[in-house]
Amino acid sequence: MLDFSRQYEEIRTEVLAAIEAVCTSQQFILGPQVASFEAAAAIACQVPHAIGCASGTDALWLALAAANIGTLDATTAHSPDVVITAPFSFFASVSAILRAGASPILADIDPRTFNLSPSSVEAVLATPAGNNVKAILPVHLYGQCSDMDAFNALKQTHNLVVIEDAAQAFGATWNGVPAGALGDAAAFSFYPTKNLSAFGDAGLVTTPSAALDDHARVLRAHGMRRRYFHDEIGWNSRLDSLQAAVLEVKLRHLPRWNEKRRALAARYDQLFQSANLTGATTADGIVLPYTDPRAGHVFHQYVIRAPRRDDLRQYLTDHHIGSEIYYPLPLHLQSSLAHLGYKAGDFPESEQAAQEVLALPMYPELREDEQDAIVKAIRTFYA
Secondary structure (H helix, E strand, C coil): CCCHHHHHHHHHHHHHHHHHHHHHHCCCECCHHHHHHHHHHHHHHCCCEEEEECCHHHHHHHHHHHCCCCCCECCCCECCCEEEECCCCCCHHHHHHHHCCCEEEECCECCCCCCECHHHHHHHHCCHHHHHEEEECCECHHHCCCCHHHHHHHHHHHCCEEEEECCCCCCCEECCEECCCCCCEEEEECCCCCCCCCCCCCEEEEECCHHHHHHHHHHCECCEEECCEECCCCCECCCEHHHHHHHHHHHHHHHHHHHHHHHHHHHHHHHHHHCCCECCCCCCCEECCCCCCCEECCCCCEEEECCCHHHHHHHHHHCCCCCECCCCCCHHHCHHHHHHCCCCCCCHHHHHHHHHEEEECCCCCCCHHHHHHHHHHHHHHHC
C-alpha cells in the first residue's frame, strides 16, 4: 500500500544532515528548526501564520480552541457552541470538537467528492439546532478541497467560523488558493502516511488571523505567555525540532511529489477505462475518483467505488496487493458517539460510501508496472 523506503532513499542525505543539525544544537522542543519550518509552511499555504503542534488531532483542537469555540458560558457552566462536520471522515474530526468543549452536529456528504455537502449543512442551519452553530468544519477528504465557495458564503450569511480539516490536503488548492488559506484557520496532519509526512506524529495550524495565531501559541504550551505563569488552561502540544527539520526538507520536494501523484491518478483512470471496468455507479462497474474543476487534487488517496468491495479487497490481499478502506464505519454509527443520537439511515450517502470505497496504492514512487499489475488483478477478479 505504501513503501516509505523509496522516498527515504531519495532524500536520505538531506534528512540526515537536518537531523544532525538538531542534534548538534541540542534544542529539541520549539527550537529554531520549528520556527524555520513554520515560516516555510506559511509561505507554502499563502498565510501569514503557521503554528506547529504535536499531531493533526491536536491541530484540529488547537484551531477550534484558539477561535474560542467551546468557551464556557459563565451562567450555565457549559458551552452552547455547535460545530457542523461530516460523518464520513477520520474520528478526530468529531473528537476534536468534543475535546474543545463544543457539540458536533453531522451533515451528509457529496457522493461525488466524499466531502461535506454544503446543501446538507444549509439544511442543518435551517433547523432550531442551527441557531447554536458557531462553526463549520469541512474535511478536505483524500486530498481534494471541499466546496469552500459555498462554505464561505454560509459563513457570511450566518456569521460563522470556518475551520478546514486539511489533514490530508497539504498542497491542495481551491480556485488556485492553497488549503490552509481558505478559512479562518486550518489543521494539517503530518502522520507518516501523509503527502507531507514526519518521522512520527506532528501537526500544524494555519491562519490569516494574528489574534488566532497568538492564542494558538499560548494554548499549545499550557496556556503560558511567560514560563510558569498560566493565563489559561492549554495543553502540551509542542512540535519537536527533529520533526520540524525533517518536514522542512520534505516540504521542498512536495510540489514535485504531488505532481507525481496527479500523474499516477490520471494513469489509473486511463488503465481502468481501457480495461472497460468503469461505470457511473457500482451497478455498472468501478466508479473512478471525481475531481471538482475548481479543485487542485493532491490524491493523498486514490479511492474508487467498487462493486463487491470486500470480496475484491480479499482477492487483492490474496495476490499480495495492498488496499485500505477509508472509512468502513461512518462516525454517526461509532459506539463511542452513540450519545449524539444518530442511527443507521440518517446519512445515506456516507453509509453507502462506507460500503463501497477502496483506496488503492498511491505514493509518488509507485511504479507503472505495479499500477499495471494492480489493474490487471482487478480486471481478473471481475472477469
